[in-house]
Amino acid sequence: MSGQTDHTLEPLVRKLAYRVRLDDADRDAILQLPYRTRRLERREFLVREGDRNTHSSVLLSGFAMRNKIVGGGARQILAIHVRGEMMDLQNSLLRTADHSVQALTDAKVALVPREAMLKLAFEWPHVGKALWLDSLVDASVFREWIANVGRRDARTRIAHLLCEFSLRLNVAGLGEECQYELPMTQEEIADCTGLTSVHVNRTLKALEEDRLIERQSRRTVVIGDWRKLADVGDFDSAYLHLDENEPALA
Amino acid sequence: MSGQTDHTLEPLVRKLAYRVRLDDADRDAILQLPYRTRRLERREFLVREGDRNTHSSVLLSGFAMRNKIVGGGARQILAIHVRGEMMDLQNSLLRTADHSVQALTDAKVALVPREAMLKLAFEWPHVGKALWLDSLVDASVFREWIANVGRRDARTRIAHLLCEFSLRLNVAGLGEECQYELPMTQEEIADCTGLTSVHVNRTLKALEEDRLIERQSRRTVVIGDWRKLADVGDFDSAYLHLDENEPALA
DNA sequence: CGGGAGGTTGACAATCGTCAATCAGAGTGG
DNA sequence: CCACTCTGATTGACGATTGTCAACCTCCCG
Numbered sequence: 001m002s003g004q005t006d007h008t009l010e011p012l013v014r015k016l017a018y019r020v021r022l023d024d025a026d027r028d029a030i031l032q033l034p035y036r037t038r039r040l041e042r043r044e045f046l047v048r049e050g051d052r053n054t055h056s057s058v059l060l061s062g063f064a065m066r067n068k069i070v071g072g073g074a075r076q077i078l079a080i081h082v083r084g085e086m087m088d089l090q091n092s093l094l095r096t097a098d099h100s101v102q103a104l105t106d107a108k109v110a111l112v113p114r115e116a117m118l119k120l121a122f123e124w125p126h127v128g129k130a131l132w133l134d135s136l137v138d139a140s141v142f143r144e145w146i147a148n149v150g151r152r153d154a155r156t157r158i159a160h161l162l163c164e165f166s167l168r169l170n171v172a173g174l175g176e177e178c179q180y181e182l183p184m185t186q187e188e189i190a191d192c193t194g195l196t197s198v199h200v201n202r203t204l205k206a207l208e209e210d211r212l213i214e215r216q217s218r219r220t221v222v223i224g225d226w227r228k229l230a231d232v233g234d235f236d237s238a239y240l241h242l243d244e245n246e247p248a249l250a
Numbered sequence: 251m252s253g254q255t256d257h258t259l260e261p262l263v264r265k266l267a268y269r270v271r272l273d274d275a276d277r278d279a280i281l282q283l284p285y286r287t288r289r290l291e292r293r294e295f296l297v298r299e300g301d302r303n304t305h306s307s308v309l310l311s312g313f314a315m316r317n318k319i320v321g322g323g324a325r326q327i328l329a330i331h332v333r334g335e336m337m338d339l340q341n342s343l344l345r346t347a348d349h350s351v352q353a354l355t356d357a358k359v360a361l362v363p364r365e366a367m368l369k370l371a372f373e374w375p376h377v378g379k380a381l382w383l384d385s386l387v388d389a390s391v392f393r394e395w396i397a398n399v400g401r402r403d404a405r406t407r408i409a410h411l412l413c414e415f416s417l418r419l420n421v422a423g424l425g426e427e428c429q430y431e432l433p434m435t436q437e438e439i440a441d442c443t444g445l446t447s448v449h450v451n452r453t454l455k456a457l458e459e460d461r462l463i464e465r466q467s468r469r470t471v472v473i474g475d476w477r478k479l480a481d482v483g484d485f486d487s488a489y490l491h492l493d494e495n496e497p498a499l500a
Numbered sequence: 501c502g503g504g505a506g507g508t509t510g511a512c513a514a515t516c517g518t519c520a521a522t523c524a525g526a527g528t529g530g
Numbered sequence: 531c532c533a534c535t536c537t538g539a540t541t542g543a544c545g546a547t548t549g550t551c552a553a554c555c556t557c558c559c560g
Binding site: 403404445446448449452468 | 515516517518519524525526
Binding site: 098 | 316318321325328339340343344345346348368372378379382385388389390392393394397399400401406444489491
């Protein structure tokens with residue numbers, strides 16, 4: 001252990017290096033963040049709406065989601081997270097959590113004290129920029145979800161969601177572009193899209209009948225024709241800002 | 251002109267100082283940002299989805315919105331902005347605009363070169379933190395909008411929106427808590443809430459009949475009973491993070 | 501083999517959208 | 531000052547996407 005670099009936070013390095021060029025010192029600064037890990041079981045909460053938070057968390061393995069419960073008791077899922085992603089920069093920079101963070105599968109997270117994260121961001125400008133960019137891309141995805149839920153019909157919404165997952169999982173090194181494991185129940189898909197699980201079920205069936213997707217095992221998504229699905233889903237990946245690298249450093 | 255401090259960017263200072271304590275040097279650094287102003291007419295675009303952007307813009311007066319057009323041609327409004335708000339930090343830190351920015355009323359904006367903004371953020375940590383926080387609060391509002399559009403019925407959605415405006419305009423020094431000018435057509439309200447203008451019309455009428463709001467002139471909103479409207483709108487202001495000040499400096 | 505979570509299906513209800521006509525108010529030019 | 535015009539608001543009739551309720555099925559796991 002001692003003397004050796006700890007590579008636990010490597011997934012975060014990978015994620016942050018995706019858009020901003022990081023040198024070795026930047027990488028080391030990230031890897032040397034103080035943290036403690038925590039295992040979560042499926043459905044376990046990491047943060048609950050209203051909590052006072054003191055840590056930022058990085059998802060090391062598994063899947064997680066952010067969600068809110070509205071007045072009537074309905075749940076809206078706001079984001080799905082995969083390995084390497086920061087899940088609550090917002091919850092720890094802002095004092096009070098405005099939404100919950102919950103494991104979608106068994107998962108492992110690293111908890112980094114807020115102060116350490118802030119220090120990292122301001123002492124290592126490249127890293128700071130990467131973190132900031134990351135939260136801006138997050139926001140871009142939120143915006144797309146507003147449009148998805150607000151202005152698309154069920155078929156389009158779900159196709160869009162499947163396309164988004166396809167690309168994001170691919171970038172994270174999980175699954176092929178046209179085949180991936182999606183550990184979500186139909187109810188969870190419903191809560192992402194503002195629909196009911198019954199209607200999601202019917203819509204998935206329709207997509208399958210049209211040979212746009214196949215469902216082999218319960219959680220495997222196979223996309224029959226990517227272009228066609230993207231077309232049906234009104235999907236344009238621009239909002240993920242995937243191919244935008246280093247826009248000139250500060 | 252010369253020798254005197256230019257106070258054009260004062261609204262931005264005010265906005266940023268809302269959550270993070272800024273000293274005089276910080277304030278001066280903001281006021282001394284290079285910028286050029288531009289006047290926009292109602293409905294004029296400042297940024298179009300897909301543009302390559304090089305500037306961040308601050309809304310100096312008037313109202314503006316961000317929006318996207320989805321496949322079927324429908325528009326989804328993603329955010330409404332008032333005086334002092336940064337409208338496209340994201341559009342200029344990220345290379346390609348993933349949504350449009352458009353004036354809701356005649357408006358005046360200050361355009362700040364991206365590099366100057368980045369420099370400001372990293373050389374003045376308090377300011378950098380304020381900017382970052384600002385984009386995190388923005389994201390929080392996006393999340394609430396996802397939930398609003400995804401999981402609330404028309405009546406609740408609209409009541410929620412009216413409550414949000416009430417608080418935000420009040421904070422910006424525009425209008426009372428229970429009475430304000432809202433320069434939006436019913437179609438624009440519809441595009442905020444994922445409804446049609448016809449349904450917005452009917453819902454507003456119903457809210458008025460229930461004495462939750464009054465509509466005097468076309469654009470004036472008078473809230474009859476704030477608590478009741480907040481109740482109907484399932485409104486909890488926590489997501490605006492209004493009363494969260496200075497959470498310990500980096 | 502039993503239990504349980506989640507998926508599937510049908511019948512029916514309701515919120516919300518569509519279409520289209522009409523109305524009202526603000527700005528403009530004669 | 532008044533007709534004119536245009537945008538946006540209002541209203542009605544009707545249609546459709548999506549939700550609700552409830553039963554049943556199926557796969558997975560101990």
